Amino acid sequence: MKNDPQRRFYLKAITLVLAMIPILLSTWLVSAHQAHPTSGNPRAIAHNENQSPGFGYNGWTAPDTGYFSIYEQGGMDQIRLTVTLSRVGAGSGGGSYQAVWYPNASSLNRFDTPIRINAGEIYNIRVYEQEIVSGHSGWYESEGWLPPRLINLGSSDIECGVGDHPFSSIMIAMGKSGRFLTKNVFGTYTATLSDMVTQNPAIQLNTATSFLIKPGSVAWGNNSLGIQCWGDNAQFDGDWVYNGIAYSDDIDFEDFTIIWAFNPTSVSVPSVQVRINSASSDYSANEPASYVVSWSSSNVTTCTGAGGLSGQNQRNGQITINNQTAGTYDYSMTCSNGVTAVSDTRRAVIYALPAIDVTVDNSDNPPAYPVPASYMVRWVASKGSVNCTGADELSGWNSLSGSLPLTGVTAGIHTYSMTCDNGHGAVATDSVSVSVLEPPTVDLKVNNLDGPLSLISPASFTLSWISQAATSCVVISAEGAWSGNKVLNGNQLLTGVTTGTHTYGLTCLNPYGSASDAVTVVVIAPLTGTISQAFSSLLLFAPNLGLPAQSLSGNVSGGIPPYSIQVWVHKPSGSLLSFSRTGSNWTVTPASSGDLNFGTSEAGSWTAWANLQDSAGQTYQTASVVWEVAWYPVHARP
Amino acid sequence: MIPLHLKTIQGNGMINERKAQSAVWGLLSILVLVVLAGGLVDIYRLYAARNWAYSVAQEAALAGASRGRDWNAVLATGLIQLDEAVASSTGLAVITSAMQVRGISTYVVSIRVLPDPFGGTIPGFPPQPVRLGESLGDWSSTEPAVGVYLEVPLQWTILDLFGVDLKTVRVFASAGVAQ
Numbered sequence A: 001m002k003n004d005p006q007r008r009f010y011l012k013a014i015t016l017v018l019a020m021i022p023i024l025l026s027t028w029l030v031s032a033h034q035a036h037p038t039s040g041n042p043r044a045i046a047h048n049e050n051q052s053p054g055f056g057y058n059g060w061t062a063p064d065t066g067y068f069s070i071y072e073q074g075g076m077d078q079i080r081l082t083v084t085l086s087r088v089g090a091g092s093g094g095g096s097y098q099a100v101w102y103p104n105a106s107s108l109n110r111f112d113t114p115i116r117i118n119a120g121e122i123y124n125i126r127v128y129e130q131e132i133v134s135g136h137s138g139w140y141e142s143e144g145w146l147p148p149r150l151i152n153l154g155s156s157d158i159e160c161g162v163g164d165h166p167f168s169s170i171m172i173a174m175g176k177s178g179r180f181l182t183k184n185v186f187g188t189y190t191a192t193l194s195d196m197v198t199q200n201p202a203i204q205l206n207t208a209t210s211f212l213i214k215p216g217s218v219a220w221g222n223n224s225l226g227i228q229c230w231g232d233n234a235q236f237d238g239d240w241v242y243n244g245i246a247y248s249d250d251i252d253f254e255d256f257t258i259i260w261a262f263n264p265t266s267v268s269v270p271s272v273q274v275r276i277n278s279a280s281s282d283y284s285a286n287e288p289a290s291y292v293v294s295w296s297s298s299n300v301t302t303c304t305g306a307g308g309l310s311g312q313n314q315r316n317g318q319i320t321i322n323n324q325t326a327g328t329y330d331y332s333m334t335c336s337n338g339v340t341a342v343s344d345t346r347r348a349v350i351y352a353l354p355a356i357d358v359t360v361d362n363s364d365n366p367p368a369y370p371v372p373a374s375y376m377v378r379w380v381a382s383k384g385s386v387n388c389t390g391a392d393e394l395s396g397w398n399s400l401s402g403s404l405p406l407t408g409v410t411a412g413i414h415t416y417s418m419t420c421d422n423g424h425g426a427v428a429t430d431s432v433s434v435s436v437l438e439p440p441t442v443d444l445k446v447n448n449l450d451g452p453l454s455l456i457s458p459a460s461f462t463l464s465w466i467s468q469a470a471t472s473c474v475v476i477s478a479e480g481a482w483s484g485n486k487v488l489n490g491n492q493l494l495t496g497v498t499t500g501t502h503t504y505g506l507t508c509l510n511p512y513g514s515a516s517d518a519v520t521v522v523v524i525a526p527l528t529g530t531i532s533q534a535f536s537s538l539l540l541f542a543p544n545l546g547l548p549a550q551s552l553s554g555n556v557s558g559g560i561p562p563y564s565i566q567v568w569v570h571k572p573s574g575s576l577l578s579f580s581r582t583g584s585n586w587t588v589t590p591a592s593s594g595d596l597n598f599g600t601s602e603a604g605s606w607t608a609w610a611n612l613q614d615s616a617g618q619t620y621q622t623a624s625v626v627w628e629v630a631w632y633p634v635h636a637r638p
Numbered sequence B: 001m002i003p004l005h006l007k008t009i010q011g012n013g014m015i016n017e018r019k020a021q022s023a024v025w026g027l028l029s030i031l032v033l034v035v036l037a038g039g040l041v042d043i044y045r046l047y048a049a050r051n052w053a054y055s056v057a058q059e060a061a062l063a064g065a066s067r068g069r070d071w072n073a074v075l076a077t078g079l080i081q082l083d084e085a086v087a088s089s090t091g092l093a094v095i096t097s098a099m100q101v102r103g104i105s106t107y108v109v110s111i112r113v114l115p116d117p118f119g120g121t122i123p124g125f126p127p128q129p130v131r132l133g134e135s136l137g138d139w140s141s142t143e144p145a146v147g148v149y150l151e152v153p154l155q156w157t158i159l160d161l162f163g164v165d166l167k168t169v170r171v172f173a174s175a176g177v178a179q
Helices: A005-030 A166-173 A186-199 A205-211 B018-067 B071-077 B084-102
Strands: A055-061 A066-073 A076-088 A095-101 A110-117 A122-133 A144-146 A149-152 A157-160 A227-231 A240-242 A245-247 A256-263 A271-276 A283-286 A289-298 A302-307 A317-324 A327-336 A340-351 A354-360 A373-383 A387-392 A401-409 A412-421 A427-437 A441-446 A453-456 A459-468 A472-476 A489-497 A500-510 A513-524 A528-533 A537-539 A552-557 A564-570 A576-582 A585-588 A604-613 A619-621 A625-630 A634-637 B108-114 B120-122 B139-141 B145-153 B168-177
Touching: A066 A076, A066 A186, A076 A110, A095 A110, A186 A205, A271 A327, A271 A340, A283 A289, A289 A302, A289 A327, A289 A340, A317 A327, A317 A340, A354 A412, A354 A427, A373 A387, A373 A412, A373 A427, A441 A500, A453 A459, A459 A500, A459 A513, A528 A604, A528 A625, A537 B071, A552 A564, A552 A604, A564 A585, A576 A585, A634 B018, B018 B084, B018 B108, B018 B145, B018 B168, B084 B108, B084 B145, B108 B120, B108 B139, B139 B145, B139 B168
Parallel strands: A283 A340, A441 A513, A453 A513, A537 A625
Antiparallel strands: A055 A122, A066 A110, A066 A256, A076 A095, A076 A122, A095 A340, A144 A227, A149 A157, A227 A256, A240 A245, A271 A289, A289 A317, A302 A327, A327 A340, A354 A373, A373 A401, A387 A412, A412 A427, A441 A459, A459 A489, A472 A500, A500 A513, A528 A552, A552 A585, A564 A576, A564 A604, A604 A619, A604 A625, A634 B168, B108 B145, B120 B139, B145 B168
């Protein structure tokens, strides 16, 4: 049975299925591996499509008080690190640290961080790395780790990737050759312990392992072991996809080994700190921004600035940035003590100010429109605008740009306002007002009447006018003091206007039309009249002598025709005669009076006058005329 | 000349003498009476002639003043005045007519007119003193007036036998127009 082909077939099938499980598992585990070279600022480890798992260990209880340190073996030129110890529970230890480490320049292969750990405090540890391998120029991300496989600690054999290692299964599942590497990192392990003992007299060799970040309950070979076998290289083919692009590299766990431990004593850790406006945090502001970038270092011999600090090589200093426009600005300073390079970077994010432009028919100052108006309101936010809110007649609109065609807009002043902000406190507002005008109207009155108005000379009257939608008013048919430009609404007193027909006109205009109104004032002379007699002396019953009787005549002027005239004749006897006449010129003759002896029928003084009245009710009594009627008798003289 | 008609008285003896004496005396008386009567007649005739002449002159003056009123002046000036020509001719016509009726062909008449509304004065008028009428010499008036001076010859019946030399009656009359 053991050699039964069918059995072998089943065994192979089972083996294949079992092999697929770790392959799938490892695929999931290492899917974050990104062999894509990274470059640039070491401030942050680039984790692209899938974040590298890095080194992670949760719940580590610090056995003593000291500083977090890293031991490395494996021919790295540079390692840039992001180390974070998140304290669980109360305490003061922990923190995060970034730096570039030059392991080849370190005889101890040890990198000390300033992250404080205190005995008894519990931390969650996370470390990400990128490396430049000796002989290579690019950065390679440390794609992950696998625990070493303890072969024989006593025999000085701690190997990475040895035996039935899952990585080998992954490679096989991918159709590659199995990768059974035999990197004995025992030397690194023992060098680490020796260093710890050497550098820290309080540590004895038999207690040194306790300072490894490995819980005592964890056996060698456990994933939680502080000894990490890292892989990063592209020496071997592999199939890794990033953003749909296949990269030809894979991981190699034989390159180096890192041992996480800590240094229980104070160390002269090189440090550099970049501050913006004295704050050790990134900075943000609205443009134009002015701020001070300062840096200070300690335990370093050289410093080199980058980004906004390019050209700066002092170990301490500051620069002042004035009126900086929008953008993201990194200020990095890398300092080194010859072995360890530390770097700090502050980022200044300068937000663009919001801008908004509201136009009407593409104009910020649209002309006035006649009713009904049609126009297009547009608004476009730009630069740093993030949110926009309409106001006035754009209330309800909140898009960053838009257009609003309007038709049939009624008369008035229409305002379209939009306010935008950049999300960081800066606000910009634009507003456009449109005047929709009706053709102007004007109403000119004289003494609050439309006229024509008749007045007695010398006349005084008030011209008043009210215009609507007009932009200017000017006198037409100027006369006397009524001339020139006039206010849109007003009144003017005219005095001493002489007789005649006076027309006062006013035209009011706006860009879309004009309107005129005029009033007529007829200034007339006061009602007056005359009366006269044909004879001042008459003979009694003169017609009987062939002589004329009296005739009266008169005229009427001024006032408002037609006139009515009442002629009164006072006889010497005291009785009155009355005659009604009309017209501007009137007569009372013997024929028209019905008395051929008119004015001669009694001797004595006759008196006549006329009472005049015009159509306006104005009255006037003429002076009286007197004539004497006598007989002139003849008598013998003695 | 005005003719005078005398009547003859006749008587008888002693009776006629006496009667004659008586007749003489009577005659004388009669003569005296006749003379007296003649004188009276002449006086009467003088008086009558004067009155007549005056009445004629007065009538002529009134007629002249009346007809001579210038009405147009009244109309024109309010004052009455006389049309001198009309007043004179009208007065003269009255005189002429009266003389013709009496058969007097010889007479003197002078008609003067003060036409102005307020009269005036005509020196030396009437030309002769008159017994009737005003103004002996310088006739004046304060109103328009017509003055008529008339001389009429008178023939005595008796008085001329006694050397009474009065043969002309002179009268003056005037009439005015009241203003």
